[in-house]
Amino acid sequence: MTDRALEHLRVVELSDRIAGSYCAKFLADFGADVVKVERPVGGDPARRAGPYTDDRFDVDGGGLYLFLNTNKKSVTLNADTATGAAILKELLRDADVLVETMRPGVLASWGLPPDGLQKLNPNLVVTSVTDFGQYGPYRDLHGADIVHWALGSLLFGTGLPGREPIRIGDDISEFVAGLNAAGATLGALYGRENGGAQSVDLSVLESLMTVLPSTPLGYSYSGVVNSRQGNRFPITIVPCKDGYIGFYTMLQHQWEFLTVLLEMPELQDDERFATPMARFQHAGEAMELLTPWFRDRLADDIVERGQELRIPIVKVANAEDVVNNPQFKARGFLTDLGNAASGAVTGPGRPFNLEGTPWRLDSPAPSLGQHNQLVYCNRLGFSKGELVILSEQGVM
Amino acid sequence: MALPLDGVRVTDLTMFWAGPFATQFLAHMGAQVIKIEPAGRGDSVRFQGSGHDDFWEWAPIFNGTNVNKLGITLDLSTPEGIALLQRLISISDVVAENFSTRVVENLGIDYDFVRRANPTAILLSMPGFGHGGPWEYHVGFGPQFEEVSGITYMSGYPDTVPITHAAMADPIGGTFAAIALLIALLHRRRTGRGQYIDLSTTEGVTSLNAHAVMDYTMNQRVRERNANKHLAWAPHGAFPCRGDDEWVAIAVQDDAQFLALCQAMESPELAEDSRFADALSRWENEEALRAPISAWTGLHTNVEVMQALQARGVPAGAAATSASILDDPHLQARDFFQRIDRPVNGGPHPYFGFPAQLSKTPIKARKATPTVGEDNDFVYGEVLNLSPGEIAGLQERGIIETEVRTG
Numbered sequence: 001m002t003d004r005a006l007e008h009l010r011v012v013e014l015s016d017r018i019a020g021s022y023c024a025k026f027l028a029d030f031g032a033d034v035v036k037v038e039r040p041v042g043g044d045p046a047r048r049a050g051p052y053t054d055d056r057f058d059v060d061g062g063g064l065y066l067f068l069n070t071n072k073k074s075v076t077l078n079a080d081t082a083t084g085a086a087i088l089k090e091l092l093r094d095a096d097v098l099v100e101t102m103r104p105g106v107l108a109s110w111g112l113p114p115d116g117l118q119k120l121n122p123n124l125v126v127t128s129v130t131d132f133g134q135y136g137p138y139r140d141l142h143g144a145d146i147v148h149w150a151l152g153s154l155l156f157g158t159g160l161p162g163r164e165p166i167r168i169g170d171d172i173s174e175f176v177a178g179l180n181a182a183g184a185t186l187g188a189l190y191g192r193e194n195g196g197a198q199s200v201d202l203s204v205l206e207s208l209m210t211v212l213p214s215t216p217l218g219y220s221y222s223g224v225v226n227s228r229q230g231n232r233f234p235i236t237i238v239p240c241k242d243g244y245i246g247f248y249t250m251l252q253h254q255w256e257f258l259t260v261l262l263e264m265p266e267l268q269d270d271e272r273f274a275t276p277m278a279r280f281q282h283a284g285e286a287m288e289l290l291t292p293w294f295r296d297r298l299a300d301d302i303v304e305r306g307q308e309l310r311i312p313i314v315k316v317a318n319a320e321d322v323v324n325n326p327q328f329k330a331r332g333f334l335t336d337l338g339n340a341a342s343g344a345v346t347g348p349g350r351p352f353n354l355e356g357t358p359w360r361l362d363s364p365a366p367s368l369g370q371h372n373q374l375v376y377c378n379r380l381g382f383s384k385g386e387l388v389i390l391s392e393q394g395v396m
Numbered sequence: 397m398a399l400p401l402d403g404v405r406v407t408d409l410t411m412f413w414a415g416p417f418a419t420q421f422l423a424h425m426g427a428q429v430i431k432i433e434p435a436g437r438g439d440s441v442r443f444q445g446s447g448h449d450d451f452w453e454w455a456p457i458f459n460g461t462n463v464n465k466l467g468i469t470l471d472l473s474t475p476e477g478i479a480l481l482q483r484l485i486s487i488s489d490v491v492a493e494n495f496s497t498r499v500v501e502n503l504g505i506d507y508d509f510v511r512r513a514n515p516t517a518i519l520l521s522m523p524g525f526g527h528g529g530p531w532e533y534h535v536g537f538g539p540q541f542e543e544v545s546g547i548t549y550m551s552g553y554p555d556t557v558p559i560t561h562a563a564m565a566d567p568i569g570g571t572f573a574a575i576a577l578l579i580a581l582l583h584r585r586r587t588g589r590g591q592y593i594d595l596s597t598t599e600g601v602t603s604l605n606a607h608a609v610m611d612y613t614m615n616q617r618v619r620e621r622n623a624n625k626h627l628a629w630a631p632h633g634a635f636p637c638r639g640d641d642e643w644v645a646i647a648v649q650d651d652a653q654f655l656a657l658c659q660a661m662e663s664p665e666l667a668e669d670s671r672f673a674d675a676l677s678r679w680e681n682e683e684a685l686r687a688p689i690s691a692w693t694g695l696h697t698n699v700e701v702m703q704a705l706q707a708r709g710v711p712a713g714a715a716a717t718s719a720s721i722l723d724d725p726h727l728q729a730r731d732f733f734q735r736i737d738r739p740v741n742g743g744p745h746p747y748f749g750f751p752a753q754l755s756k757t758p759i760k761a762r763k764a765t766p767t768v769g770e771d772n773d774f775v776y777g778e779v780l781n782l783s784p785g786e787i788a789g790l791q792e793r794g795i796i797e798t799e800v801r802t803g
Contacts, residue, residue, distance in 0.1 A: 003583075051610055063607060067607075141711075142710065147711045147712060151714065152716065155645060156717050158559070160556065163553065164634050165643055166551070166552065166624050169547045169605065170605075170607055172564070176571070176604075183421055184750075188400055190404075191425070191426070193585075195757070198757065200752045207751040209732075212718075213456060214459065216733070217745055219718040219722070220746050222446075222447055225719045237557045237560070246548065276443075277446070307533075312537050317549060319611065319617070322612070327598075330529035333602070337610075345610060351600060353593065354593055
């Protein structure tokens with residue numbers, strides 16, 4: 001059996017949002033021992049986010065929860081109690097990483113301020129994921145995905161002119177923050193040998209801003225403020241017979257091949273479309289000329305011919321297309337993430353292929369408190385009797 | 397104290413946005429990233445610059461994605477260029493490229509090539525759709541990767557075609573790549589072994605769509621476009637404020653927040669209206685809430701609405717523009733924008749910082765994005781120990797030419 005890249009690491013996850021769980025998922029998926037600490041009543045809110053098979057709620061069987069918690073162990077703990085906080089401290093004593101998403105100040109209220117954690121365990125990398133970070137005037141404000149889209153200047157620039165600005169996707173800011181948190185955590189782990197462990201203060205707002213194509217920098221260079229322009233020609237989406245086609249003729253040869261695809265050679269000599277800038281300025285006219293060609297053609301036929309011409313062109317996939325995507329199938333990307341509660345459920349699997357230390361699904365997302373005995377008895381030395389008492393007291 | 401990745405060297409062959417984003421992540425954390433641009437051309441994304449004779453030095457995506465890197469030029473279509481690349485790889489920990497599979501084959505820069513130059517190197521290869529499979533030779537940019545992920549299809553207004561964000565799949569794929577490289581680096585330091593990383597940006601961004609994908613596999617449900625309507629919360633959306641094209645985002649997550657919204661609006665009748673009594677009723681009757689909320693938000697600036705709602709615990713945010721965000725007091729307090737000089741652009745101008753603050757080693761812009769070939773002398777002279785005469789010879793033969801030919 002191949003080794004796991006991160007099998008030497010112990011991680012404690014204290015997360016009530018996608019960003020924290022997604023961050024810790026990368027560590028778990030590549031071999032780290034991740035103990036997910038959940039509240040005794042209800043557990044991780046992701047358990048209530050669905051989707052559920054046939055829309056029937058099951059605390060252990062929600063799709064988002066299954067996706068975010070592969071290869072982890074679940075224990076329950078109420079850290080608001082003195083006993084609970086003391087047990088959390090024991091878990092952290094020999095851990096390498098704490099991923100936490102409590103509001104700023106909550107850990108300190110449990111007697112675990114960041115500098116105290118450093119004294120408890122100088123090897124501990126503490127990654128805190130919050131909406132706005134641990135300091136600054138917005139620290140205690142209330143975030144939400146669309147609020148980050150707004151504050152981060154993404155919302156204003158997305159959508160059609162004159163209409164309500166929109167966000168893209170469901171919870172992109174949470175996932176992007178989880179990605180950045182994972183990267184920063186791994187970097188801090190690598191840096192432990194360059195001067196010790198440190199804490200990572202990650203802001204969801206700032207993470208989301210990293211997906212902007214440096215538009216504030218562009219404004220500073222040119223004075224041009226961002227605006228809503230739909231799909232921003234030459235980024236193009238047009239309806240076809242059985243869906244939508246997306247293509248992007250950024251480079252000159254791609255535009256020329258597009259005129260070949262559309263069998264409109266006359267466009268190559270048309271001054272309105274001679275350069276990228278000219279095409280951008282005549283985007284409306286270009287769209288009028290292009291759109292009818294697609295209307296009665298099938299997506300697969302268009303994409304096959306377009307890709308032969310090396311045009312960046314695809315079918316705009318809906319969820320059904322994603323599940324049936326032949327490339328995903330050939331590469332084994334989608335996989336069964338189901339556990340005993342859910343039964344088989346196909347979802348996104350391997351995030352990338354590390355050939356030497358491959359992604360593996362050793363265990364699906366755990367049921368609530370599934371590993372209480374393993375962690376509390378085998379690792380921390382509690383007796384089963386003590387577990388029963390602590391459970392009755394609401395600590396776990 | 398040294399930065400976390402101090403001592404890590406990256407040979408960076410990536411271009412456009414996704415790959416450079418990955419290597420910039422490592423550069424921010426202290427790695428020495430040597431970015432190689434094609435001699436005579438430069439990174440293709442430089443051509444998005446405009447408004448100046450030297451437009452290739454003015455592309456915001458390029459200049460915002462190559463901070464803290466060294467920049468050199470090299471002609472990889474010549475044996476001499478390939479030999480220099482091998483020498484760089486032999487002293488690097490990581491090699492990164494995001495060529496299409498066709499270009500990898502043409503140049504011969506695959507894992508065997510890298511391993512021959514350096515048996516313990518890590519190679520990141522990230523064509524948009526990954527290696528192998530029926531789409532191995534398909535081409536795409538960030539918008540196409542997002543379109544294949546299923547995210548674009550469900551984004552937009554109910555009455556329009558799907559609407560994308562501006563290629564966010566690229567920086568997302570780049571962050572996946574940074575994670576993959578860091579995992580491989582941690583493994584390499586423990587075991588001494590390098591490895592090959594095959595990364596599909598499309599698969600990465602599709603992971604972010606897990607909820608909708610699994611809703612299909614669990615319920616055969618295909619989610620359609622519905623502007624800002626949330627899966628469970630209401631009211632949820634952007635509302636017009638006083639002024640021209642001014643907006644505020646509001647996300648009401650529970651009954652208490654709805655009550656607080658009604659109080660801020662001084663509209664007790666909404667709080668008592670049975671159509672809005674619980675989360676499901678509000679969700680079903682959300683359209684009827686838009687007019688009264690918009691009437692109220694329209695009386696105030698977006699910052700006033702944000703402050704009034706946040707004071708009552710309701711998530712709300714003023715929609716910043718690419719101009720107004722530079723004055724955001726919170727981002728200023730956290731030094732998110734790194735205002736550095738890049739002489740060719742004048743300045744200082746605001747470059748994005750790192751989204752995490754590290755307690756002992758703050759991550760800052762230490763070096764502005766290189767101009768074409770800016771660090772040729774340092775890298776070929778100090779890192780590869782070539783003599784000034786050898787460097788001049790390479791320049792004369794066009795191997796490390798720094799002119800950009802625009803024809």
